[in-house]
Amino acid sequence: MTPLLEVDDLRVAYGKIEAVKGISFTVEAGQVVTLIGTNGAGKTTTLRTLSGLLKPLAGTIRFDGTPLTGVPAHQIVARGLAHSPEGRHIFPRLTIAENLQLGAFLRKDTAAITHDIQRTYELFPILGERAKQAAGTLSGGEQQMLAMGRALMSRPKLLMLDEPSMGLSPIMMQKIMQTITELKASGTTILLVEQNAQAALSLADQGHVMEIGRIVLSGTGADLLHDESVRKAYLGED
Amino acid sequence: MHELPQQLANGLILGAMYGLIAIGYTMVYGIVQLINFAHGEIFMVGGFGALTAYLVLPDGTGLLLALPLMIIGGIVASTAIAVAAERFAYRPLRGAPRLAPLITAIGLSIALQQAIWKWYPDAKKARVFPQFQGDAIDILGATVQRGEIFLLVAAPLCMTALGLFVAKTRTGRGMQATAQDPDTAKLMGINTDRIIVIAFAIGATFAAIAAVAHGLKYGQIDFRMGFITGLKAFTAAVLGGIGNIYGAMLGGVVLGVAEALATGYIEEIPGMTQFGGGSWKDVWAFVLLILVLLLRPQGLLGERVADRA
Numbered sequence: 259m260t261p262l263l264e265v266d267d268l269r270v271a272y273g274k275i276e277a278v279k280g281i282s283f284t285v286e287a288g289q290v291v292t293l294i295g296t297n298g299a300g301k302t303t304t305l306r307t308l309s310g311l312l313k314p315l316a317g318t319i320r321f322d323g324t325p326l327t328g329v330p331a332h333q334i335v336a337r338g339l340a341h342s343p344e345g346r347h348i349f350p351r352l353t354i355a356e357n358l359q360l361g362a363f364l365r366k367d368t369a370a371i372t373h374d375i376q377r378t379y380e381l382f383p384i385l386g387e388r389a390k391q392a393a394g395t396l397s398g399g400e401q402q403m404l405a406m407g408r409a410l411m412s413r414p415k416l417l418m419l420d421e422p423s424m425g426l427s428p429i430m431m432q433k434i435m436q437t438i439t440e441l442k443a444s445g446t447t448i449l450l451v452e453q454n455a456q457a458a459l460s461l462a463d464q465g466h467v468m469e470i471g472r473i474v475l476s477g478t479g480a481d482l483l484h485d486e487s488v489r490k491a492y493l494g495e496d
Numbered sequence: 497m498h499e500l501p502q503q504l505a506n507g508l509i510l511g512a513m514y515g516l517i518a519i520g521y522t523m524v525y526g527i528v529q530l531i532n533f534a535h536g537e538i539f540m541v542g543g544f545g546a547l548t549a550y551l552v553l554p555d556g557t558g559l560l561l562a563l564p565l566m567i568i569g570g571i572v573a574s575t576a577i578a579v580a581a582e583r584f585a586y587r588p589l590r591g592a593p594r595l596a597p598l599i600t601a602i603g604l605s606i607a608l609q610q611a612i613w614k615w616y617p618d619a620k621k622a623r624v625f626p627q628f629q630g631d632a633i634d635i636l637g638a639t640v641q642r643g644e645i646f647l648l649v650a651a652p653l654c655m656t657a658l659g660l661f662v663a664k665t666r667t668g669r670g671m672q673a674t675a676q677d678p679d680t681a682k683l684m685g686i687n688t689d690r691i692i693v694i695a696f697a698i699g700a701t702f703a704a705i706a707a708v709a710h711g712l713k714y715g716q717i718d719f720r721m722g723f724i725t726g727l728k729a730f731t732a733a734v735l736g737g738i739g740n741i742y743g744a745m746l747g748g749v750v751l752g753v754a755e756a757l758a759t760g761y762i763e764e765i766p767g768m769t770q771f772g773g774g775s776w777k778d779v780w781a782f783v784l785l786i787l788v789l790l791l792r793p794q795g796l797l798g799e800r801v802a803d804r805a
Binding site for chain 1: 669670672673677681684687688
């Protein structure tokens with residue numbers, strides 16, 4: 259079986275500075291794959307390139323059997339790839355319900371959209387309670403829930419989450435990670451970018467460690483969690 | 497001439513026209529952060545489009561019958577120019593330093609004026625615009641010309657339609673999303689290039705309606721009419737809070753009324769006599785702009801930049 263996502267020798271540059279220097283990895287349907295690494299490793303750049311927001315310098319991206327390279331950003335979500343961006347980027351002056359509606363912008367099945375919004379409210383009850391409130395009034399953790407819920411509204415084949423735990427309180431972070439675990443259990447395929455390596459590797463099937471634009475180490479989540487160099491560099495152990 | 501109801505009516509009519517044009521500035525700015533300084537000329541071209549539609553109709557067509565076709569002619573002309581300007585002048589400069597599109601807009605503005613001057617028949621002087629016949633109408637103690645009634649009907653209709661469009665339709669919601677966060681809007685599947693074209697087209701449509709109103713009110717149009725009126729409408733957009741469509745209309749009305757009151761009353765203030773009357777009205781309009789920029793830079797209905805992050 260061919261993987262859902264195949265990234266081959268991807269290179270991305272901002273002007274003359276190469277941020278991603280030839281990375282290759284795959285995501286199988288049903289898997290959770292994580293990219294970990296420090297700031298500036300190229301994780302966010304990779305996701306933004308997969309979404310079409312950045313144009314690659316070289317390399318190929320194949321998704322669900324078709325090439326994604328050269329497809330404009332606004333057509334990517336229609337292919338089944340949803341992106342919850344770093345920093346959440348909810349639409350602050352629209353209501354929570356309107357934000358979720360926008361997640362389903364390309365869908366025409368009104369009844370099913372209403373149903374999916376209800377399901378999002380079951381997943382995150384706080385969003386249902388505040389459905390008519392401007393999204394900008396939510397706390398950081400609630401905004402993260404909204405960003406994830408919004409990405410799910412497109413019924414994606416692959417959900418990309420960029421730093422979902424960033425800037426959250428430990429309790430909120432735990433809650434977000436638990437939600438990701440639940441999504442995984444329900445069969446959602448996830449590509450997860452995280453600085454919190456411990457949490458990410460604990461629930462990932464596959465992990466890749468990125469350093470200044472390259473993948474330096476790959477393995478199963480459990481392997482990497484017990485790898486000595488990973489523990490030293492990313493899990494804060496001596 | 498100094499009765500208050502009359503001055504308020506004059507101001508309201510003038511302000512509604514500024515407001516309609518200001519919508520074009522504010523929508524384009526709200527979505528691409530570009531001040532389209534050629535918008536005054538898009539308004540002017542709309543006027544000539546409407547005049548052309550009138551001239552190709554058979555002689556003796558009643559103005560009431562001709563008016564819808566004139567509006568369509570104006571909208572076709574102004575929208576064609578606005579959409580072409582977006583596609584061929586502004587889009588290639590997206591992502592360029594902000595000075596580049598600004599200079600392009602000013603160049604485009606001069607080019608459009610000169611094109612009409614050179615190629616539109618007899619446009620080197622003002623051209624006569626058709627007029628409604630009949631006496632002026634008395635409304636609540638103010639005398640309103642028949643041609644001005646058009647604006648009093650068109651402006652609220654346009655605003656209501658635009659408000660519903662933005663709030664209730666899928667494209668309108670896509671427009672709000674693009675204004676707030678263009679990259680994330682793309683992630684939702686919104687074709688932001690298309691949204692930008694729609695914003696230009698709506699602005700041009702409203703400008704053409706304002707140009708028909710301008711022609712009916714003053715009885716003539718000329719290739720320079722977009723300059724000072726465009727500048728006033730831009731002032732109205734800033735006054736109301738640029739990026740906010742209701743702010744644009746409010747700013748237009750406030751500016752129009754302020755201008756009318758300044759024209760009518762400033763000369764009655766002791767020691768200010770020489771600053772009153774029609775010749776100083778533009779000065780007072782821009783004094784108002786300076787005051788707003790000093791005291792409330794975000795405009796009447798604008799949000800502080802920090803709130804928009």
